[in-house]
Amino acid sequence: MKACEINRGLFCFAFNKxxxxxxxxxxxxLLIAALLFIAVVATLHTLQWYAFLEMNFYLLSSLRLVIVxxxxxxxxxxxxxxxxxxxxxxxxxxxxxxxxxxAIELKxxxxxxxxxxxxxxxxxxxxxxVVGIAGHSNLKQVGRMGLKAIIxxxxxxxxALFIGLAAINISKAGVGSSLEAQSNQIEKANKLLxxxxxxxxxxxxxxxxxxxxxxxxxxxxxxxFSILFGIALALVSNEKKKIMLEFCESLSExxxxxxxxxxxxxxxxxxxAIAYSVATxxxxxLKDLMMLLITLYAALVAFVLFVFVPIGFIVKLPFKKFIxxxxxxxxxxxxxxxxxxxxxxxxxNLELMGIPRKVxxxxxxxxxxxxxxxxxxxxxxxxxxxxQACGMDLSISEQIQMCVILMLTSKGVAxxxxxxxxxxxxxxxxxxLDPQKAFAILAxxxxxxxxxxxxxxxxxxxxxxxxxxxEKEI
Numbered sequence: 001m002k003a004c005e006i007n008r009g010l011f012c013f014a015f016n017k018x019x020x021x022x023x024x025x026x027x028x029x030l031l032i033a034a035l036l037f038i039a040v041v042a043t044l045h046t047l048q049w050y051a052f053l054e055m056n057f058y059l060l061s062s063l064r065l066v067i068v069x070x071x072x073x074x075x076x077x078x079x080x081x082x083x084x085x086x087x088x089x090x091x092x093x094x095x096x097x098x099x100x101x102x103a104i105e106l107k108x109x110x111x112x113x114x115x116x117x118x119x120x121x122x123x124x125x126x127x128x129x130v131v132g133i134a135g136h137s138n139l140k141q142v143g144r145m146g147l148k149a150i151i152x153x154x155x156x157x158x159x160a161l162f163i164g165l166a167a168i169n170i171s172k173a174g175v176g177s178s179l180e181a182q183s184n185q186i187e188k189a190n191k192l193l194x195x196x197x198x199x200x201x202x203x204x205x206x207x208x209x210x211x212x213x214x215x216x217x218x219x220x221x222x223x224x225f226s227i228l229f230g231i232a233l234a235l236v237s238n239e240k241k242k243i244m245l246e247f248c249e250s251l252s253e254x255x256x257x258x259x260x261x262x263x264x265x266x267x268x269x270x271x272x273a274i275a276y277s278v279a280t281x282x283x284x285x286l287k288d289l290m291m292l293l294i295t296l297y298a299a300l301v302a303f304v305l306f307v308f309v310p311i312g313f314i315v316k317l318p319f320k321k322f323i324x325x326x327x328x329x330x331x332x333x334x335x336x337x338x339x340x341x342x343x344x345x346x347x348x349n350l351e352l353m354g355i356p357r358k359v360x361x362x363x364x365x366x367x368x369x370x371x372x373x374x375x376x377x378x379x380x381x382x383x384x385x386x387x388q389a390c391g392m393d394l395s396i397s398e399q400i401q402m403c404v405i406l407m408l409t410s411k412g413v414a415x416x417x418x419x420x421x422x423x424x425x426x427x428x429x430x431x432x433l434d435p436q437k438a439f440a441i442l443a444x445x446x447x448x449x450x451x452x453x454x455x456x457x458x459x460x461x462x463x464x465x466x467x468x469x470x471e472k473e474i
Contacts, residue, residue, distance in 0.1 A: 130230040152467065274335055329457055
């Protein structure tokens with residue numbers, strides 16, 4: 001009887017194991033089938049786009065719907081936030097392409113998500129930084145982390161500038177291009193230029209009113225206030241410090257739970273954002289600026305492979321663990337083109353990865369102002385692209401001089417809406433070129449912004465690990 005029970009138990013275990021393996025195998029097959037469909041449909045669309053092939057509209061639409069169906073089913077089986085976000089991007093592309101009027105109205109979904117994220121950022125940074133500084137009372141470490149982070153940021157962003165220069169000089173994407181801005185791009189550019197103000201970078205770091213800093217979403221000012229508050233709290237007696245520390249610890253835990261709740265809405269926000277972008281952008285505009293877009297994406301991939309990956313090997317980064325941690329925030333950043341949207345989830349995931357909260361809370365938000373790798377690479381690349389399109393052949397010394405200007409100006413407008421465009425216009429003007437040539441790039445700015453924002457977030461996550469490693473915290 002006992003042997004029979006043991007055999008039955010072993011059979012049940014083997015059956016469950018086989019069923020589990022079958023489910024995994026089915027998921028993999030489903031993903032492969034979806035990817036093959038995507039490759040085929042993308043090829044057919046490209047051939048039709050360039051008039052090499054004439055395809056039936058209904059056939060292409062049906063194939064796209066099959067892809068969406070396969071991806072939705074795969075997402076349901078995986079039950080992963082990252083998978084849901086990626087699937088939502090494909091659905092958004094389909095809705096934006098075929099149902100433009102509906103897609104334009106879906107922007108409200110991403111706006112709701114971004115508003116909720118902005119409510120999280122300030123209290124989360126404040127609580128985590130205060131606990132990290134006052135809870136450990138190691139004030140010297142704060143100074144060390146700040147110095148190491150700034151040195152790292154400057155080195156990496158400088159490399160990003162020069163990789164951008166190398167990419168555009170190799171591809172020469174702007175040579176022979178005719179940059180003519182359309183009326184909607186001119187209108188958008190004028191709106192961005194109207195908000196341009198004189199910025200004193202040093203002064204803008206410090207808050208004059210913490211409520212105003214939170215309302216204006218000045219992340220760096222919130223960081224400075226939180227650091228000073230944490231230092232002040234560390235200097236008071238343990239009896240008076242205890243209540244505030246307990247409050248901040250509870251606040252940080254609540255804000256992480258708040259983040260988890262908001263992130264459940266992320267796939268809908270991502271789908272809405274992508275649908276709106278596709279509906280308003282239109283794919284036809286890519287024909288004229290395709291080389292610029294390809295050059296930027298290739299340069300960003302090269303930057304990740306030749307800068308981030310070697311840094312990872314130097315600091316012995318656990319790549320699989322790191323990729324698992326950053327996949328969600330990076331996919332959110334790509335879809336929404338907003339670094340802020342990814343910040344709370346990035347903080348939570350890096351902490352779960354084993355990086356101490358005090359390091360995450362200090363380095364990650366600071367990097368949002370000083371370590372914009374994707375943006376700095378884009379600025380050097382786009383500036384030379386416009387010069388090439390205008391028929392101006394910049395010498396190596398002129399390009400290096402331009403990089404020095406970009407190194408300074410890219411730090412001076414942190415937190416300003418449309419900052420990268422404002423810097424691009426001022427750089428083009430300093431080269432003696434017509435700034436209106438930059439307006440034409442706005443036609444594909446949404447697609448470029450997705451890529452550079454993703455690299456910004458990835459770079460800051462890596463910087464957080466590097467500083468933690470230097471501090472022997474992991």
